Amino acid sequence: MKLKVAVLFGGKSTEHEISIISAIQAIGYINTDKYEVIPVYISKNYDYYVGEDVGKIEEYTHIPELLKKSTRVIWVKDGDKVSLVRYPMKKFGNNVITTVDVAFPIVHGTNVEDGTLQGFLTTLGLPVVGCDVLSSAVGMNKYVMKTVLKDNNIPVLDCKCYTWKDYEDVDGLVAKIEAAFTYPVIVKPLNLGSSIGIKKASNKEELLEALDLGFEFSRKILVERAISQLKEINCSVLGDYESAEASECEEPVNSDDILSFEDKYIGGAKGGAKGAKTGGSKGMASLKRKIPADISSEMRDRIRKMAVDAFICLGCSGVSRIDFMIDMATNEVYLNEINTIPGSLSFYLWEPLGMKYEHLLDNMIQLALKADRENHKVVYSFDTNVLEGVHLGGGSKGSKM
Known part of the structure; x- marks a missing residue:
């Protein structure tokens, strides 16, 4: 059946x-x-x-x-x-x-x-199917994600987190940011994807605009330094906490310093995606990109290993896409963010390695069934007589029993 x-x-x-x-x-x-x-x-x-x-x-x-x-x-x-x-x-x-x-x-x-x-x-x-509650939550919260990865020696850019409360004194907030970073900086909502609400600021005026935009979409925003000579590389990972493998690497082709929502979903909508069965926009599959990415084999191996390490570190399952930044001035690599349910499920990154979309989806479902079998082996409750004979105090302040 x-x-x-x-x-x-x-x-x-x-x-x-x-x-x-x-x-x-x-x-x-x-x-x-x-x-x-x-x-x-x-x-x-x-x-x-x-x-x-x-x-x-x-x-x-x-x-x-x-x-x-x-x-x-x-x-x-x-x-x-x-x-x-x-x-x-x-x-x-x-x-x-x-x-x-x-x-x-x-x-x-x-x-x-x-x-x-x-x-x-x-x-x-x-x-x-996919990530559980904890890994989904951590993956969405960029600040928590960076903290966990940093604690596990996976390189991320230093950042600061600010709230609506900080935004009430916008001049004070700008002063804090300028004391912590030199321009240019990136301002992004703490918990959004698809490049929504993200803006680069090269001076105070642009910073004020970036803060207005970021706080329009989230109660908390993240600020980090912008990499001037930036190359973006994305890599997908399939698996769970026991075993995971990395896909081919891609290099998105963006129309500005930051890959925008339009770059991802609108600009390439007419081009279609290899193997897609639906008309119109193909989601992330329609993005202009270089596959494989224009990087050395050593850099490819480094990024793919880092992607798997981050995936397992965060406790992910199913398919995720992990986005990296290469500082071309120093050749340093930083993990930018993880997408626990990536656009188009990143199927286009697996096809170059011979995995068809049908098989990718089947693997994801089977991983969910495996996790469910394991969960049934864990004891979550047991019979107890702790409630027998319990009499709650009739108004005695502070009484718990």
Whole structure:
């Protein structure tokens, strides 16, 4: 019998639309001889929808119309069974739309990729494809990620974290930043991807603009020095805490100093992606890039090893993409950030090594099933008589028993 795999996408995120592209692209490649695929769209209000048209990319040009002809559902756990149930329920007849064996979130950004959705799915007892709650949360929080990596001798740029509270005294904040760094600097939201809200500042005026932009998208921002002679290199990793392997390296071709949202998702939309089955924008697969990257074999080996080390260090699972920066003036390499659910799942980085997208997706699902089997071996609760005879104090201040 086929495993029922629910592919979840959308959500309340600035990368909502990119998630739709990544997920429907992947849905077209999952092996339907082995798995029954259930597309599950998450609206920006956190409502879940299924239906015949939910997995069709052309339907998302008019989302309100799509939702009218789709079925809103809720998740219901009944013993070991997890079902998608019609909501509101009909008074008569069966309200169970389908059961689900595995959850496959293909979501990007805050409120979904950051462990929030992974935690919800975990409480249902479902195997979840990709990173768990902790690695998802750490991967999304750039400051925490850098701290963990730095503590494990993986090179990252020094940075400072600032909050809305700091922003209330913007002149004081600028003074702090100028005391900590020399221009140019990079200002970025703490927990966003797709280059949203990121800006380079070469003077005070530009810094003020960068702070305004960063704080528009996040309550916390990160500031670090900008590398003047920069080469960006990306590498994907597949595996889990026990074993992981690196993909081919790519060198994105950007139109400015910083790879922008437009560079990633709009500028190359007409070009298409090798092997893609859907029309229009192909997500990250449409980005202009050099594969393999224009780097020496020694640098390639160095980056691929660093990528695997970081992936295992952060406790990741499934597929992640790790972005690096090379300072061409010093030849030093720094890990910039990790994308725990990368755009297009970075399938285009595995094809040069002979791994087809179908096999990449199958590996990710099998890793989730492996983790689920291991979790069932762990003791999470046990019978105890600790509640027997307990009498809570009737108003005695500070009484715990």
